[in-house]
Amino acid sequence: MTDTTRYTAAEILAILSARQLKDGQVVFAGVGTPLLAATLAQRLRCPGLTILFEGGVVGAFVEPGKLPPSTNDQRCTKRANMVLGSADVLLLLQRGYVDIGFMGGAQIDQFGNLNSSFIGDPAAPKTRLPGTGGGNDISSLTNMIVAMKHEKRRFVEKVDFITSPGFIRGGTSRAESGLPAGGMFRVITELAIFGFDEKTRRMKVLALNPGVSRENVQDNTGFDLVFDEQIAITEPPTEHELETLRSIDPERMFI
Template sequence: MLAVLLARDLGDGEKAIVGTNSDIQVAACNLARQRQAPRLWWVSGPGGMTNPTEGIVRPAADAENIAVAQAVMDLPLMIDFIDWRIHFFDFAILGALQTDRFGNINTVCIGDHARPRLRGPGTVGISALTGLSRRFYIMMTRHDRGAFVPRVDFICGAGHLDGGTSRTDRGLPEGGPRLVVTPLGVFDFAPNSKAMRIRSLHEGVSLEEARDNTGFDLLVPDQVARTAPPQAEELFLLRRTVDTTGVLARKFPWPRAA
């Protein structure tokens, strides 16, 4: 579901980057390439492999991707793209331990940084990607008050910071999070306040459920749309050409499959 929802928003000819633990992100990019965006190209941030395509979803850093990639870029070139070139990448797709009302993300720690309750994988290249890409997507495999908090415990990826124009006021380029996809719905950000709002809720999810599982007040449109479910063509391509070994179904069973 998350791979399909992300894939729908990706455009032909765009340049993307994904991180190490990125099964859903890889599937989304390859599904978009099979449908509306054949000239989209994505690169593995940790490995430099571009468009590895074999019909098997692997972690982006897996060395087996080298043999089926269209190209491989070395680390100095990757660092030049990631850390210095504003808007070189059209988008990144990122997961997080926490995200907040303005789309800031945290993969560092839960609790006080000196004595955290939980330590995450760290920042890696996230700060550069959220700061310099034209946009980014937040992909959350859980939606509860522990993951959606009023303010993240540690900002490692700048979203819209404090809302409004605070992102550009503090020296970052235009950009920030475009969509948040979760097991409950799809969310975007209001144009002026930059606060998170409901774009659509998945079938069977009520407005009360979304609110109860979010640690801040979501903006609610006058009419709450229903997420368009995956089409037969999308599922066919996902299962027969993108994820032929069923990695997503095994690792990320959809909580509402019943």
């Protein structure tokens, strides 16, 4: 399991997520781990990473120790290249200017669909969750990385409600629904890194986090995972990664 002596689950989540980003990309980041991981990537390896926030920010460099409490606060605009209206920054996704959408998740299913709207029947919900925000727009219009906690109740066969579409019912159903672009690219948890099968679009394990077994991952997942023949073991977070992450969020707002 996670080596709790060196780092927390939230820390490995942020660090592994940051490693997925490449210099020069345009990334649309949600609040929490995505904002933190994108900022971490910028500080470590990707000075040319352009971060977009749904509040209308293009090219943010969030200041360490001054993390914004949402992606609509003034702290998001620090050293940005531009501020736009909210609809206009989202329209950049629709036009195709964004390489990666980067979000957290409350509940995900085998096809990468995300639910952040309802637990139970939407007509008489057990729990009304906050809803989509920009999540539906981002996941409909670009390639997605999702960073989330790995729990059986969060990794379900079928979400109660598709708030932000992944591959919908698998196969070609996403494109047939009117979403020809984008789709789920990676899911990062404190246990493993996941991709999606090219044909069936079911979630598959690409790499295990250090100290995590296949059984650990499967036991914490509510559906049968696809495992590749050869599964990589992810390199543990380095001291440099951990130090940089902690310097960005010294108050432990998101880690």
